[in-house]
Amino acid sequence: MAQFFQIHPDNPQGRLIAQAADIVNAGGVIVYPTDSAYAIGCRLGEKLAVERIRALRQLDKQHNFTLMCRDLSELATYAKVDNQMFRLLKNHTPGSYTFIMPATAEVPRRLIHPKRKTIGIRVPDNKVALALIEAAGEPLMSCSLIMPGDVQPLTDPYDIRDTLEHQVELVIDGGFCGMEPTTVVDLTGDEPKLIRQGCGATDEILG
Numbered sequence: 262m263a264q265f266f267q268i269h270p271d272n273p274q275g276r277l278i279a280q281a282a283d284i285v286n287a288g289g290v291i292v293y294p295t296d297s298a299y300a301i302g303c304r305l306g307e308k309l310a311v312e313r314i315r316a317l318r319q320l321d322k323q324h325n326f327t328l329m330c331r332d333l334s335e336l337a338t339y340a341k342v343d344n345q346m347f348r349l350l351k352n353h354t355p356g357s358y359t360f361i362m363p364a365t366a367e368v369p370r371r372l373i374h375p376k377r378k379t380i381g382i383r384v385p386d387n388k389v390a391l392a393l394i395e396a397a398g399e400p401l402m403s404c405s406l407i408m409p410g411d412v413q414p415l416t417d418p419y420d421i422r423d424t425l426e427h428q429v430e431l432v433i434d435g436g437f438c439g440m441e442p443t444t445v446v447d448l449t450g451d452e453p454k455l456i457r458q459g460c461g462a463t464d465e466i467l468g
Contacts, residue, residue: 263426265418270294270436273392282396284431290314292406292421293393294435295329296386297357297443297460298414299421301429302329302403306369311402317428319409326372327359327381328400331391335400339367340382346448349466355386357439357461361447372402379449389435405442416440 264284266277285291290303290310301317303310305328315324330336333347333354340362342350350360364373364380373380383403385391394401406414406421415421418434425432444461447454453466 263422263429264431265422265434266431267434268389270387270389270438273389273435275392278389278392278396281393281431281433282398285393285397285401289430290317290428291431291433292418292425292429293390293401293433294387294438295357295390295443296355297405297439297441298416299406299418299438300327300329300390300401300403301406302401304397305372305399305402307402308369308371311371313428314402314404317425318404318407320404322375324404325361325374325379325381327383327403328368328372329390329394329403330382330384330400331394332384336382336384339365339400340380341365349448349453353461353466354384355391356384357386357441357443357459358466359383359443359445361445361449361456363449377449381445383443387435387438389433393433407442413440414442 268277288307292301359381361379368380422432441460444459445457
């Protein structure tokens, strides 16, 4: 049975954040708010938890998982960033964007796209998510909470708890955080390429 924490979106309670981080670091799968929609995530190196998320979402081996990072410097540990990328990232993080980038050796191989050697990277503009990443001590391996057969993410924490109460260890109610997933932009080519239009504007990114 999943635990259910109500965490204030503007002033996250430190005690609950610490408990949530403990669940993550113990290998748990959690649902938590971001600045675009609710996400499902686990500890970066937790193989069993990653496989549980893959099965829950029915994701194939080609899916680009996302690392939720606390800031730009942490992002650069897990993705190869050149000067042009850095300027773009600095202007759009934190924010509702997932950037597909070449992965560094710090990323577990099972999370990397098997052919392209890429990883999704994101810095969310959400106080609960950032506090959780900070308390966990490393990025969260995450993906949008879009269930098989659905187009939009699950948005209501109570519905999420009812749907997933036997499949995750924790659901965090951080209030309403939108109905759209992130905008996904591929930064591996000569020019940024739009993969999915979500709630992040792309005018400046794509020119």
